[in-house]
Amino acid sequence: MALIELQDVSKLYGFGDATTLALDEVSLTINKGEFVAVMGPSGCGKSTLMNVIGLLDKPSHGQYRLDGKLVSRLSANQSAKIRRDKIGFIFQFFNLLPKLTALENVALPLTYKGMSVTKRLKIASEMLDRVGVQSREYYLPGQLSGGQLQCVAIARALVNNPQIIIADEPTGNLDSGSSRLVMELLAEIHKMGNTIIFVTHNPELTRFATRVVYMHDGGIIHDEASTIGRVATTARKVLYTIPATREEDDLAGVSLLMKALPSKSSVAKQPVIKVKKPRTIKSKAKAK
Amino acid sequence: MLGFGLGSNIKAGISTLKTSKGRSFGIMLGIIIGVTSVITILAIGDGIKTQISGQIHKYGKDIIIVKPSQLNLGSTSGAPLSSLNILSPLTYRDINTVNHVNGVSASAPVTLVPGTPKGDYGAYHQGFVIGTSASFPSLINQSLAYGDFFSDSNNNNGDEVAVLGQTAAEAMFKENVPLGASFTFHGQTFVVDGIFNTFDSTPLSQQANFNDAIFIPNSIAESFTNNTAPTYEIFARSTDPNQAAITAKNVASALDVAHGGSSNITVNTGTQDLASNNSIVNLTTGLVAGVAGISLLVAGIGIMNVMLVSVSERVREIGIRKAVGATNRQIRNQFIAEATFLSLSGALIGIILSFLIELGIRLVTSLTPIITWQSVIIVTGISLLVGIVFGTVPAIKASTKDPIEALRAE
Incomplete structure (x- = not known):
């Protein structure tokens, strides 16, 4: 069953000459239980896609159905309630409130549900136990390591028992050990039936996904099924051609990726890429 | 919300x-x-x-207080109270007027007598001398700690007797019970007949602090000053407490007549005074x-x-x-x-x-x-x-x- 259904969704930022096309008529359907990795170079619209799916942002054009319900035109408050009940966010920079303890951070979504203090702290504590950082529940974020912080953030994302987990580069700020820990945690959550969408630059991590979506300049250029435990085929080609550690390498990797794409898909998507986006006007101006 | x-x-x-x-x-x-x-x-x-209001309650709500509407202070600043040249429209004649109004059972003036009393330990500059009548203690419901207040006959005879406030007694004689002690004032020797209990002090009110005062019969006070001593206020009481307001009105009109139709004098009962x-x-x-x-x-x-x-x-x-x-x-x-x-x-x-x-x-x-x-x-x-x-x-x-x-x- 289609949980997320995007149909020709576009997102524009700014006005006039400064208009930026962040999403260009993206159509994407994600079913319940999928573990989707989204890959692409910086500025390709991955984060915007995550924000639109997560109801933090509204599409400028197109339709978005969540759980069969049209949500692209909901009010800010209705979106907030859906975020609260159905969606859990995990961010690259954790986004924990620095003045609250780990426990209070995890309990935050429950606060907005109107749950009593004792009940929500109990649930939050159980959730911290699940992600393995219960011993740190009274620590402030400043006293925790990056891996622990992301575990706390995952606990917060899970505490409302959401259908969808959206993770925007959850390992982008972590060392490889913590990255694996976090990804294994996400894999475990996926096994329990949650739908997970995550953004990554690291092709290695596609081995956790059941599906990999490649983006470029606001559009989806390739979409392939992947097997858990194996790096996705397209990503693998890139991975073993060039070690992707720095951003330039990432970008180089993406251009390799373009070449690595199956010819059929690349031909089909070519017109989309050819359309020059206003975004490039800006970057060109910068280059000059 | x-x-x-x-x-x-x-x-x-x-x-x-x-x-x-x-x-x-x-x-x-x-x-x-x-x-x-x-x-x-x-x-x-x-x-x-x-x-x-505590003070007024002590005096009783039926007390009638006659006061100048305005006190003119014609003094150099910084001078002690005893040498203040207070110009009051109230005179010794008004005391008699008040006394003879229908319904007034008793009255007592508070007349400031200029001059400094001299006790055993020298002049007492902080104190001030008040001329009043025998009804004074009963009018303001103030009891004496020792001795007696002077009587009407003392007042009529012009006897040189005095009653002291607590502070005045201690300052002048360095003892609490200086009964029979004497001091000089305007060249006359006064004998202390009694000492008041402490008056409740009333900061920020218009009332003077009577603890510093020396009370002498009004007749002597007037004789010292040829009947020019300024009368600060006159206390009076109505025969019928319920008629206090009417009596006060009578007092006011009697004073108006005595002053030739208009006077700068306010006559209030305790209740009215409290209200104002x-x-x-x-x-x-x-x-x-x-x-x-x-x-x-x-x-x-x-x-x-x-x-x-x-x-x-x-x-x-x-x-x-x-x-x-x-x-x-x-x-x-x-x-x-x-x-x-x-x-x-x-x-x-x-x-x-x-x-x-x-x-x-x-x-x-x-x-x-x-x-x-x-x-x-x-x-x-x-x-x-x-x-x-x-x-x-x-x-x-x-x-x-x-x-x-x-x-x-x-």
């Missing part, structure tokens, strides 16, 4: 209080000052009213408290400014809260609750502070300020209102932030 648990809002307020102490104190300072000054001023006003005193005190304290109340308003603007800064510094927090499902209303309520919590904390500190100040005033001065629960409740209510009203603008600003932009903020 609060969309979710009030407790968590308060908790958020407390955590803000804990983590940005300087700013929280800034928010509260205005409220603290405003609350403290309003409560203290009202307390002092109530204290004065209570003391004045209270209205003056109420007006004064009301005005000052009103000015202090404006400082609460200014404090509100301070709250608004500090909260606006706070909101722009906490944009990211707002973004995070929105991302995890906070609605605009919940964000707005959180900030209003914080502002309200801070202003209420300020009010609480202000209340505690004003109780301390009240204690200080009690200890240091003879004034007894009275903090009423009404003033505390009203001031707390105003602080609450100020917090809500001035917290609303920053709160709305916070709640309408775009979550994406807010999350991107540093």
Whole structure:
């Protein structure tokens, strides 16, 4: 069953000459239980896609159905309630409130549900136990390591028992050990039936996904099924051609990726890429 | 109105209080000052009213007080009271006039006699000599500690006897019971016949402190000054206490006639005097408290400014809260609750502070300020209102932030 259904969704930022096309008529359907990795170079619209799916942002054009319900035109408050009940966010920079303890951070979504203090702290504590950082529940974020912080953030994302987990580069700020820990945690959550969408630059991590979506300049250029435990085929080609550690390498990797794409898909998507986006006007101006 | 648990809002307020102490104190300072000054001023006003009414109650509500409407002080500044040249429209003749009005059972003047008494230990500059009649103690319900007050016959015969206030007795003779001791005044030797019990002091009232006074028969007082001694006031009592107001009116018209139709003399019963005193005190304290109340308003603007800064510094927090499902209303309520919590904390500190100040005033001065629960409740209510009203603008600003932009903020 289609949980997320995007149909020709576009997102524009700014006005006039400064208009930026962040999403260009993206159509994407994600079913319940999928573990989707989204890959692409910086500025390709991955984060915007995550924000639109997560109801933090509204599409400028197109339709978005969540759980069969049209949500692209909901009010800010209705979106907030859906975020609260159905969606859990995990961010690259954790986004924990620095003045609250780990426990209070995890309990935050429950606060907005109107749950009593004792009940929500109990649930939050159980959730911290699940992600393995219960011993740190009274620590402030400043006293925790990056891996622990992301575990706390995952606990917060899970505490409302959401259908969808959206993770925007959850390992982008972590060392490889913590990255694996976090990804294994996400894999475990996926096994329990949650739908997970995550953004990554690291092709290695596609081995956790059941599906990999490649983006470029606001559009989806390739979409392939992947097997858990194996790096996705397209990503693998890139991975073993060039070690992707720095951003330039990432970008180089993406251009390799373009070449690595199956010819059929690349031909089909070519017109989309050819359309020059206003975004490039800006970057060109910068280059000059 | 609060969309979710009030407790968590308060908790958020407390955590803000804990983590940005300087700013929280800034928010509260205005409220603290405003609350403290309003409560203290009202307390002092109530204290004065209570003391004045206590004095009037002691005199009795049926006492008739004859006073000049205006006292002209024709003296060089800084001179002790005894040498004050008070020009009063009341004269020795008015004492007789009052005495002969229908319904007046007793009367006593308070005549200030210029000059300095000389006791065993030299001149007594702080004291002042009052000429009065035998009815004085009974009119103002003041008892004597030792000895007797002089009698009508003393007054008529012009006997050189005196009755002293407590302070005067100690200052002049360095003993508590100087009965039979003597002092000189205007070249005459006076014998101390009695000592008054301590008079209740009434700071900030128009009444002189009788503890410093030396009371002598009025006839002698007048003979010293050739009947020119200024009469400060005349106490009188009506035969029928219920007719006090009518008697007072009669006294007033009799004095008007004696002064040729118009006089600068006010005749009040105890009740009327209390009312006019209270209205003056109420007006004064009301005005000052009103000015202090404006400082609460200014404090509100301070709250608004500090909260606006706070909101722009906490944009990211707002973004995070929105991302995890906070609605605009919940964000707005959180900030209003914080502002309200801070202003209420300020009010609480202000209340505690004003109780301390009240204690200080009690200890240091003879004034007894009275903090009423009404003033505390009203001031707390105003602080609450100020917090809500001035917290609303920053709160709305916070709640309408775009979550994406807010999350991107540093």
